[in-house]
Structures are given as C-alpha cells and as structure tokens.
Amino acid sequence: MLLMICTTSVNAATTEQLARPSFELKLNSINNNLVEVSVIGHDLEDLYAYEMNLEFDANRLNFSKASAGTVGYTVVPKAEGNYLKIAHTKVGSVKGDSGDQLLTTLQFSVQRAGNSTITLQNIKLVDSKLNMSSMTPALQETIHAESGISFSDITGHWAEASILKAVDAGFIDGYTDGTFRPKHEVTRAEFAVMFSRALKLDVNESDATFADANQIPAWASSHVQAAVKKRLITGYADHTFRPNAKMSRAEMAAVAVRALGKTQHDVTYVNEFTDASDFSSWSKPFIHEAVESSIMQGIGNNRFSPNTNVTRAEAVTVILNVLRN
Incomplete structure (x- = not known):
C-alpha cells in the first residue's frame, strides 16, 4: 500500500x-x-x-x-x-x-x-x-x-560555564558516557577542528598538503585544511602537520592571535613571566599579544608555561575569548 x-x-x-x-x-x-x-x-x-x-x-x-x-x-x-x-x-x-x-x-x-x-x-x-x-x-x-546538556565531570570546574557555552555553540561535544573530560589533552587535529567549527570556516576548499597527510583522521582533514588555508595554524619545517601531537599553549596562543589579525611584535609581557627563558623566539610576540588581548593568561606563580599541553577546558575557554573579540 x-x-x-x-x-x-x-x-x-x-x-x-x-x-x-x-x-x-x-x-x-x-x-x-x-x-x-x-x-x-x-x-x-x-x-x-x-x-x-x-x-x-x-x-x-x-x-x-x-x-x-x-x-x-x-x-x-x-x-x-x-x-x-x-x-x-x-x-x-x-x-x-x-x-x-x-x-x-x-x-x-x-x-x-x-x-x-x-x-x-x-x-x-x-x-x-x-x-x-x-x-x-x-x-x-x-x-x-535550553539544551538540557549536562556532564558528570564538570560540576564546580573553573571552566564549567565556558564548557556548556561551547557545547551549545556547537564547536565541541562531550562523550557518549556523559563526560566532557575537561583535563583531557588536545591534539593538534582536535584543536584545528574546534577552531574551524567555532569560526565557521569554509571546509569545501582544500589545497594544503603535508608529508603525513595520511595520518590526519578523516573527521579532521577538511577542518585542518581550512585552518591551514586561512593561515591560522601551520605545519612544521619538515612539511608535516603532526595531527596526533599534543597542542602546546604557545601554539594555541599563535592560532588565537592569528585569528584576531594581530600584527604587532612587542614582547613586553613576555619578559615579565618568570619562565620567559622557556619561550622560543617565534612564540614571544604571539604570547605577548594573547596576554595583552586577554585571550590567555598565565597559570599561576607568574608563569605562562608555553610548552605545557592544552586541555579541553583551556581550549574552549580560549576559543570563546577569541569569538568575543
């Protein structure tokens, strides 16, 4: 019938x-x-x-x-x-x-x-x-x-409000077991996907190639390509992207500052951190601009910790700060 x-x-x-x-x-x-x-x-x-x-x-x-x-x-x-x-x-x-x-x-x-x-x-x-x-x-x-979304592991967390806002905005999700895992460290591929979704980048045009392109997960490939095309995130000197490497705080600062279109090269704030000697030369202007623009801040004891891996909670907080700017 x-x-x-x-x-x-x-x-x-x-x-x-x-x-x-x-x-x-x-x-x-x-x-x-x-x-x-x-x-x-x-x-x-x-x-x-x-x-x-x-x-x-x-x-x-x-x-x-x-x-x-x-x-x-x-x-x-x-x-x-x-x-x-x-x-x-x-x-x-x-x-x-x-x-x-x-x-x-x-x-x-x-x-x-x-x-x-x-x-x-x-x-x-x-x-x-x-x-x-x-x-x-x-x-x-x-x-x-209202979404009614809740996670079993973020109650009282310092980034609870930001996490829920990021989930509602649609650029990150929780896990099937009802957790968000705010302390979970983020890979470069995962961060590229979050940033691409948050900025609503065009993922239909892809022309960036890397020697390790076959290691970029299918779910991340178009977003990685879009972020690279916009020059928000870059590869390494050996033409690799290293999608499974953990995202560092210095790298996150660079992506955030590029998204804001900042072009200054002052390093005033950088020199005020007690761990300034740990900053690579390329990261200093990005860290300065990220701090000056209130996109990022130190981690306590007047340290920035540029080589520390980024957590999911930190990633969504910084991305929301970029969107507000």
Whole structure:
C-alpha cells in the first residue's frame, strides 16, 4: 500500500479534492531536553494512507521517534541530515479517516540551546479507493529550548560555564558516557577542528598538503585544511602537520592571535613571566599579544608555561575569548 504512494499507477485527485484538507503543526511540550510536535489534519476525507516529508534543524535537534495517531502500519521513519520522511497506512478493507485527526507525534531531543524550526514541507494522501493527492503546506513551528546538556565531570570546574557555552555553540561535544573530560589533552587535529567549527570556516576548499597527510583522521582533514588555508595554524619545517601531537599553549596562543589579525611584535609581557627563558623566539610576540588581548593568561606563580599541553577546558575557554573579540 505504501509503495503505491510513490507510483504513477494511482488515480490523480481533482483540484477540488486537493483544496479541502488542511494541516497543523502543534508544539505539545518541552520537558527538559525533549520536544514533541504533532501533525494534525483538518477536514480530511477518507484518508487511508499518507507520506509526509519534514525538515528540521539537525544541528540542534535529534529525531527520536514518531508515534502514529491512527490505527495501522507505520514504516520506520527515516531521518537523513535535516530531512525526515514518515509513511503510514491502514490495513485491510476499511474506510479512511475523515474530519480532524492526529496523524503523528514526533519526538526530538534538544542537542543545543536556541531557536530551531520544524517544517512540514509536503504530504501525499491516499484514500481507500487508492486515489492519491499531494499538498505542500510548508508549515513551520519555531522551538526555543535550553539544551538540557549536562556532564558528570564538570560540576564546580573553573571552566564549567565556558564548557556548556561551547557545547551549545556547537564547536565541541562531550562523550557518549556523559563526560566532557575537561583535563583531557588536545591534539593538534582536535584543536584545528574546534577552531574551524567555532569560526565557521569554509571546509569545501582544500589545497594544503603535508608529508603525513595520511595520518590526519578523516573527521579532521577538511577542518585542518581550512585552518591551514586561512593561515591560522601551520605545519612544521619538515612539511608535516603532526595531527596526533599534543597542542602546546604557545601554539594555541599563535592560532588565537592569528585569528584576531594581530600584527604587532612587542614582547613586553613576555619578559615579565618568570619562565620567559622557556619561550622560543617565534612564540614571544604571539604570547605577548594573547596576554595583552586577554585571550590567555598565565597559570599561576607568574608563569605562562608555553610548552605545557592544552586541555579541553583551556581550549574552549580560549576559543570563546577569541569569538568575543
């Protein structure tokens, strides 16, 4: 029956028949991180089966399930990217539904806070005589919700607020076990991905090559290329990128300052740190600008610790500071 919806062998409905039904998207509830949206049909006439296509913001919402509002068989809903397809049919020789009828209730979990939309783009209707009609309601419901995201290992952490803001902004995620792991050290590939996502760099153009390009993970490759193309992050003299090497605080300062477009070369603040002798010559102007611009600061005891590895908490904090500037 559902296959017949997509075939050309069914009878076409008349224009008068198409004009009668109307549809409604209704936001039912937002409980914690769960959103429910109903699709309701009005002035239906002998609706035996339907197929509907919806669009939603997959960056903020994750489709969970669909519940049919009428008795029958529902094909397992298919979500691809921002698009969701739902098909349902009655079974056997029975009349279709008429009048007002709840067709389906959709459940989404909120991944990131903010405004997001759900749009009913089009719907195909089939009556009990296998007549088919199509409509394009283009109905849209706007949802504003808090993400409800929490992590088991950041309560009371000095970067808790920044971590939650970074997750809501979409440039970093937690782990499947419900942790964020704020003390986990960041690789150069991971930092490039975070920075690229935060600045919304164009990842469609890639022309940078490295001798160790085959070591760059597939999930990071386009972001690494985008960051290199913008000259935010560089490789090494031996033409390698070293994606799995840990990101140092000096390297993070360089990326942050380049993103701000800073070109000065003062080293005043650098000389005030007690570990200034540990600074390489190339890093001194970047560290100075990062400190002067309040993008980074020392780690205590008047030390900057340029060669210390960057943690996830430090990375998101610095990236948010860059975005504020």
